[in-house]
Amino acid sequence: MTESDDRVGVTAPPHDALREQAFDLKRLRAERGNKSYNAIKKRAVHLFGIEASLPPSTQSAAFNGKYVGLDKLMWLVRTLMSWDEYGDECDPPEYRDDRLTIWRTRWAAITESRTLSPSRPSKRIESADYRTKQAENGNQPLGDKEKVHQRSTEYSTVQPYPAGTLWEFSYKKTGFTQVEELVLYAELNGSTITDDHLPNEITAQALWRMWVTEYADSYHERWPDLYRPGEVHISWFVTRPTIDGIFEGAPHVRDWRTLPGVMDDFPMASVQEDSLTHYTHPVNAETKEPINWLRLRVLDLGWNSSAANKGGFIQEATGWKPSPLQPTVDVRALGAAAGLYVTPLKK
Known part of the structure; x- marks a missing residue:
């Protein structure tokens, strides 16, 4: 881990913390025999079952500073730790091993930062509904397209559940x-x-x-x-x-x-x-x-x-x-x- 482990991800933007996480993952991989993506994938399934699949695309995302879920990150770290400094197989850390705490803490901080990051303001576009209301108030004439839209939105329909439900x-x-x-x-x-x-x-x-x-x-x-x-x-x-x-x-x-x-x-x-x-x-x-x-x-x-x-x-x-x-x-x-x-x- 880097010197900032005790404060990792708390104030840094999510992309900075992700880069730090990627650096530590690469270093851990190098320290444990620099195994290939395919070897890591096979080892993870052998240790933790088919649900712990770590395809090359997932590994590449993690090693290159992209966001991955907590389960995948933990499987990757535990798999890398299942080789010793000589690249020989050893027992992986248990799920609640203290060595994994810092990885979970940083992931939680990254996730929170991603959630709280302000989105870019979007350019305001006046909808037909807005123009219809303006026309009703006498501010502008109601065109044929707006009349059609007004008729078509008189009835509501069942929609997919909104994100976040x-x-x-x-x-x-x-x-x-x-x-x-x-x-x-x-x-x-x-x-x-x-x-x-x-x-x-x-x-x-x-x-x-x-x-x-x-x-x-x-x-x-x-x-x-x-x-x-x-x-x-x-x-x-x-x-x-x-x-x-x-x-x-x-x-x-x-x-x-x-x-x-x-x-x-x-x-x-x-x-x-x-x-x-x-x-x-x-x-x-x-x-x-x-x-x-x-x-x-x-x-x-x-x-x-x-x-x-x-x-x-x-x-x-x-x-x-x-x-x-x-x-x-x-x-x-x-x-x-x-x-x-x-x-x-x-x-």
Whole structure:
């Protein structure tokens, strides 16, 4: 750690603290054998399970001063500490080891600074509603477009929950209650090809071409009665906006593991589980209204200089993301609409 560890991140802007965190991560990596991204990824899964996946994109973000969630940071630090100064394997520190306290403290300070950082003032743009009110007050004439807008906004419709909406739910086994913002996370079949790449190594369009070539018809070829040519299955998860702490299957969708023949050797895995298997039905923390899963925000995923999300190349290349709990997408239609390469239909 640097000399500022006792005051890290308290007053410094978040980008300064992130740079310091990245410096310390790089130094820790160098001190523990300078392992490759792939070695770190495999070691993390071996030590902490598949949920502790640290793809190269996540590691690159952390080592280069980008913000990552607390769970991912802790997995990365503990994994690096699972090698000694000679690069030999050793036991990783326990979750509450004192050596990890400074990392958590700095992460909390960074997170708080990011939350409190003032946003840039936006340029004021007068809306049609504003012009309508002005016209009603005699300040300006009401044009045809404003009249149409006035008629079209007489009725309100149900909208997605606003960002920051908090939900209260309890873990069924212990009764432990949490209050969290929840979002939906979509993962298209095969989109995890990003785990082996970084945005500065391959473009979203190149990843798209690789993906549709390999996966456009993979579900149809295996389950022709369930999927049409070009249909790709979408898996859905409930998580936090930072994709950490909570990551459970979303309810009311088909789990790909329950498809015929997928888990024949593991009968228990054919029983579909989701967030409601382990947690009570979330209710609004203020109004106590039960959640409507179709109104949850679908998390944006990117693949560029500032984002390296798993599967983020799809939204980056097409500008599209699925609707809440959408079960499949026709990638040929999607690619054609976006002007991207699509594989020809097989005869």
